[in-house]
Amino acid sequence: MKYLSEYRDPKHAHGLVDRIREISTQRWTIMEVCGGQTHALLRSGIDEALSECVELIHGPGCPVCVTPASAIHNAIHLSMRPQTLVATFGDMLRVPGNHGSLLDAQAGKGNIKAVYSPMDAVQLARKNPEQEVVFLAVGFETTAPATAIAILQAAQLKVKNFSVLCSHVCVLPAMKLLAASKQNRVQGFLAAGHVCTLTGFEEYAGFVEQFQMPVAVTGFEPTDLLVGILEVVTQLEQQQANLINCYPRAVKRNGNHSARQICEQIFDVTNRRWRGMQVIPNGGLCLKSQWAAYDAELKFSLSDVDQQEIQTECRSGEVLTGTIKPSECSAFGNQCTPQTPLGAPMVSTEGACAAYYRYRNNNSD
Amino acid sequence: MAAWQQGNWQSGLHEHCKPTGAGEKTTMCLGVPGKVVGWIDRTPLFSKAEIEFEGVRKVCHMACVEDAEIGDYVIVHAGMAICRIDTQAALLQLDTLQRLFNSTGET
Ligand code: SF4
Numbered sequence A: 001m002k003y004l005s006e007y008r009d010p011k012h013a014h015g016l017v018d019r020i021r022e023i024s025t026q027r028w029t030i031m032e033v034c035g036g037q038t039h040a041l042l043r044s045g046i047d048e049a050l051s052e053c054v055e056l057i058h059g060p061g062c063p064v065c066v067t068p069a070s071a072i073h074n075a076i077h078l079s080m081r082p083q084t085l086v087a088t089f090g091d092m093l094r095v096p097g098n099h100g101s102l103l104d105a106q107a108g109k110g111n112i113k114a115v116y117s118p119m120d121a122v123q124l125a126r127k128n129p130e131q132e133v134v135f136l137a138v139g140f141e142t143t144a145p146a147t148a149i150a151i152l153q154a155a156q157l158k159v160k161n162f163s164v165l166c167s168h169v170c171v172l173p174a175m176k177l178l179a180a181s182k183q184n185r186v187q188g189f190l191a192a193g194h195v196c197t198l199t200g201f202e203e204y205a206g207f208v209e210q211f212q213m214p215v216a217v218t219g220f221e222p223t224d225l226l227v228g229i230l231e232v233v234t235q236l237e238q239q240q241a242n243l244i245n246c247y248p249r250a251v252k253r254n255g256n257h258s259a260r261q262i263c264e265q266i267f268d269v270t271n272r273r274w275r276g277m278q279v280i281p282n283g284g285l286c287l288k289s290q291w292a293a294y295d296a297e298l299k300f301s302l303s304d305v306d307q308q309e310i311q312t313e314c315r316s317g318e319v320l321t322g323t324i325k326p327s328e329c330s331a332f333g334n335q336c337t338p339q340t341p342l343g344a345p346m347v348s349t350e351g352a353c354a355a356y357y358r359y360r361n362n363n364s365d
Numbered sequence B: 001m002a003a004w005q006q007g008n009w010q011s012g013l014h015e016h017c018k019p020t021g022a023g024e025k026t027t028m029c030l031g032v033p034g035k036v037v038g039w040i041d042r043t044p045l046f047s048k049a050e051i052e053f054e055g056v057r058k059v060c061h062m063a064c065v066e067d068a069e070i071g072d073y074v075i076v077h078a079g080m081a082i083c084r085i086d087t088q089a090a091l092l093q094l095d096t097l098q099r100l101f102n103s104t105g106e107t
Helices: A010-023 A035-044 A069-079 A102-107 A118-127 A144-156 A171-180 A193-199 A202-211 A222-237 A257-266 A289-294 A316-320 A352-360 B087-102
Strands: A028-034 A054-061 A084-089 A112-115 A132-139 A162-168 A188-192 A215-218 A243-245 A267-273 A279-287 B032-041 B048-053 B056-061 B073-077 B080-084
Touching: A010 A222, A010 B087, A028 A035, A028 A171, A028 A193, A028 A222, A035 A054, A035 A188, A035 A222, A035 A352, A054 A171, A054 A316, A069 A084, A069 A102, A069 A132, A069 A162, A084 A118, A102 A112, A112 A118, A118 A132, A118 A144, A118 A162, A132 A144, A144 A162, A144 A257, A144 A289, A144 B080, A162 A267, A162 A279, A162 A289, A171 A188, A171 A202, A171 A279, A188 A193, A188 A222, A193 A215, A193 A257, A193 B073, A193 B080, A202 A215, A202 A243, A215 A222, A222 B087, A257 A267, A279 A289, A316 A352, B032 B056, B048 B073, B056 B073, B056 B080
Parallel strands: A028 A054, A028 A188, A084 A112, A084 A132, A132 A162, A188 A215, A215 A243
Antiparallel strands: A267 A279, B032 B048, B032 B073, B048 B056, B073 B080
């Protein structure tokens, strides 16, 4: 067992595709929430294989894409501060803010370093005691525990020159917002497997109840995705709305206990603006007040002014909510490419625009 | 012809997400299964292990999966193990799929 190739067996894939086609009496609309799933679906061509019976709408689960411009702005601002180093995930660097990206800032006076994990940023702080190291923390519940661990490590090691610019987001509140929207076309959801690995899926029961839509907790390999889609289509055909875990090798009802405990110690839930979208009630995590010493926003008295997005031709908000497909954006593939991205969804490894560019660009017209 | 028809599922990892031995990869989304091949540090909160991904070894943080044992598979996301893979659950699901789809078309 390698837990990879077993889930790419063409026999299973063909069988599952056939089964979904057989049972579908109409074309259903299903949203895969996570950008990692979007990439996997397009890479394997599952979206095309099922196009007659399932329309897959790509969800907002691209953490880099939804990180608000104000977070990028604050990070750039801090990187220009004397004796300050901003550390973040490599994916974040090329994301355009309102006034350029972190990479642009790095080319100028900004002191910015890409790290593999927030714990690496703690190590940077230890090695450079004369510098303030600020970690720009982005991502869903999947990356939040690492940020929490980094803070606990810093506290235990008495590292005082480390802090966090916290821009973590929570996925379920965004799903609720989409499902409740008047324009919503989604009939069933593939919930993000790795978020549920950490959080568990108990909370989703309320969602299913409230919106009467099937939700399948789904993994990332072709077989995983097809099993999730088959489950949702089966329920839709039978007019059922249940919550089901289609990723049991990685997801347990209560998630990862240690990770949840660690996060509860560090974070409070807060309202957060998602880029291209609106302020999402309970859509983000912030540091609890007892960890204020590690909160870069407080430490450096950053304004929490909710920066308005500068209007550009980038339609990332519509892409992130599944309102349009990336190829419907007029900039797609001409002004906007992975080399010259106008918006975060074209930069990120989880962005839908990048996925379309990579896997669908040849036959886009 | 689409990848699914050719049975040509490329790697599930994004090209630039593939862990490298160099430790220079800084992309955040991984979500990849790997095998625990050795513990480096078992201090709570600071625990680290060496994980092997398709032949490539990488040091990962283990603070959320401290009970993993050598030989276990874990899923690593952004440099940190987020769970131990449940072998039983995996086998059960694969078994169902085999029964459903492996026999058909071969008789
Ligand atoms: S193609 Fe580019 S400009 Fe258009 S929505 Fe996507 S990221 Fe924005």
